[in-house]
Amino acid sequence: MANINPEPGPSTESDFPYFRHLWNNVVVALLAASFLPLIAIGGGMYYYSTSVLKDKTLASLRSEVDSHQKTVDQFLFERIMDLKAISQMQNPVSLTSPGKLEAVFKAIQPAPDSRYFTDLGIIDQYGAHMAYVGPYDLMAKNYSHAQWFKAVMASGVYVSDVFSGFRQVPHFIIAVKRTENGEPWIIRATMDAVYFENLVSKITAGSGGDAFLVNKKGLLQTTPLRAGGLMEPSDIQDPERFDGIRMEETDGKIRVMAWLKGVPWLSVVEMDRDEIYSRLQRVRNVGIFIFLMGAVFIGFTVLLTTNHLVSRLEIKRRNIQLMGHHLRQANKMTLSLQLYKGFFQEINEALVNIDSSAAWIGEQNRKARSLEGSRDEVDENLQQIRDEILRSRETIHQLTSFSLPTAPAVADVDINGMLDRLSELFRRETYYNNIQIHQDFQEPLPSIRNDPSQLQQVFQNLIFNAIDAVEKDGVITLKTKAHGDSVHVIIKDDGPGIAPDIMERIFDPLFTTDYRCLGLGLAICRDILKQMGGEIEVATRPGKGVSFTVTLPVHFQSPSSAKP
Incomplete structure (x- = not known):
């Protein structure tokens, strides 16, 4: 036996496009509501923290450079004071005595294995060495034309730029002039290059940076770590x-x-930006890690929650569809019961005719024994019996085809032909109540792609409502016309019409003004048409009847493209 109450299949994305679309919207909305504040707060905190760290890092660097500048200044000042102290405590005669300058040279060094100065010399007012201790042979050299000699004689204290001089090795010197008994003399020391460069570059030790000195001409006074050489x-x-x-x-x-x-x-310190901001990078990496972990957690939570919510909604939707299916079947069976009266009357008439014909044939059969001329009348009655049997079978077929559910299928639908068949289906009701059905069909009318079973139920409901509204001695008009990509079907009656105070409620489920009806017909019609992408409109004037206009798309619209 065919199953007349089929259960809907499992939920799929194509079954419930509205909730799939809703799922997408909810996920996007929740993710946006979660991520936008997260990005705003995280971005603000990152910007603030990086700004603070950057300011503190640069302030610390400035402080270190300031301290370094003061350290170099202090170192040079102390070396100048060393030479001034020697010149004040010793005279040229004492310093030029055998072994004295060597002893002084050792005394001014910081440690036996470290030294501030490379050499030390005493020079007279004419630029000639009076005494010298150091690794170079400079006793015979005269500095009267040297720039540093002229500068120290003029200013009393002089720190030179790096130059090559007689030794042809880049170096710089510190010279102090002292006047003894009206005769000036100079104590001059050459700074140890290794010690001084270590002092200058100490600020960048282990940081990957570079520290060096340049003079006012832009010439290097110490050796950079990355590029360039002295001078x-x-x-x-x-x-x-x-x-x-x-x-x-x-x-x-x-x-x-x-x-x-x-x-x-000019004291110059150069450092890689990435090296200076390494702490900022660590903060950034930690922030990115926290953001990604939060994003994964939020995304997982949103997807899990939304999927659970939408799954529950789909189950409810499926149950609602199942209930709607049962309601449509109940409505269809209600219509069947209303039509059974006419069907059974016609079947009864056919059976009466068959009975009369059979009785007549029996009578004629008895007479045939004596009269041969009655055979034509017998044949005529036999043909009438066959006609009535065919008419009864057709009536029963119409009844069963209308009552049993059909599987949904999309096919080309001839609207005019469907309305004509429905007019024939309701012929008995209209005949016994003296109701005329006028057909005003556009010819040719384009066929549409849709579910013929669902459309038939819609038009059956509307025609039955029109018959019920007219009751007796009325006119029902069926009209079709094409307009663009749609077909309009107008079902109009000349009944009493609909009261204005209930117009807004006629499509509500279970609303009815007739105790014989369930109040589901128009609600089911509206839902079916909405799923098909169609529309239904109603117009009425009290005492002038009701006109229902059904608009259907020519091209099939799946439930996923129909309005939810």
Whole structure:
């Protein structure tokens, strides 16, 4: 036996496109509501923390450079004071005595295995050495034409730029002039290059940076770690004098500069920007990790929650569809019961005719024994019996085909033909109640792609409502017309119409003004048409009847494309 109450299949994405679309919208909305504050708060905190760390890092670097500048200044000042102390405590005669200068040279060094100075010399007012201790043979050299000699004779204290001099080795000297008995003399010391360069570069030890000195011409006074050598031009040409500390960024590096106070040298510290901001990178990496973990957690929670919610909604939707299916079947069976009266009357008439014909044939059969001329009448009655049997079979077929459910299928539907068949189906009801059905069909009318079973139920409901509204001695008009990509079907009656105060409720489920009806017909019609992408409109005037207009798309619209 065929199953007349089929259960809907399992939920799929195509079964419930509205909830699939809702799932997408909810996920996007929840993710946006979660991520936007997270990004805003996280971005703000990251910006604030990086700004604070950057300011503190640069302030710390400026402080270190300032301390370094003061350290170099202090070192040079102390070496000048060392030479001044020697010149004040000793005279040229004492310093030039055998072994005295060597003893003084050792005494001013910081430790036996370390030294501030490479050599030490006593020079008279004519530029000639009076005494010398050191690794070079300079006793015969005269410095009267040297720039440093002229400078120290003029100013009393002089710290030179790096130069080659007689020894042809880059170095710089500190010289102090002293006047003894009206005769000036000079004590001069050459700074130890290794010790001084270690002092200058100590600020960047282990940091990957570079520290060096340049003079006012932009020539290197110490050896950079990365590029360049002593006395070579640096990329800082003719630096201008400024007070305090200056900072600039160039080529991914941060350069911090400060002028020494005792010597016209510019202290320069260069460090890689990434190295300086390594703590910022750690903060960034931690922030990114936390953000990603939070994003994964939020995304997982949103997807899990939304999927659970939508799954429950789909189950409810499936149950609602199942209930709607049962209600449609109940409505269809209600219509069947209303039509059974006419069907059974016609079947009864056919059976009466068959009975009369059979009785007549029996009578004629008895007479045939004596009369041969009655055979034509017998044949005529036999044919009538066959006709009535065929009519009864057709009536029963119409009844069963209307009552039993059919599987949903999309096919080409001839609207005019369907309405014509329905007119024939209701012929008995209209005949016994003296109701006329007028057909005003557009010819030709384009066929549409849709579910014929569902459409038939819609039109059956509307025609039955029209018959019920007219009751007796009325007219029902069926009209079709095409407009663009849609077909309009108008079902109009000349009954009493619908009261204005209930117009808004006629499509509500279970609303009815007739105790004989369930109040499901129009609600089911509206739901079926909505699933098909169609529409239904009603117009009425009290006492003038009701007109229902059904608009159907020519091209089939799946439930996923129909309005939810």
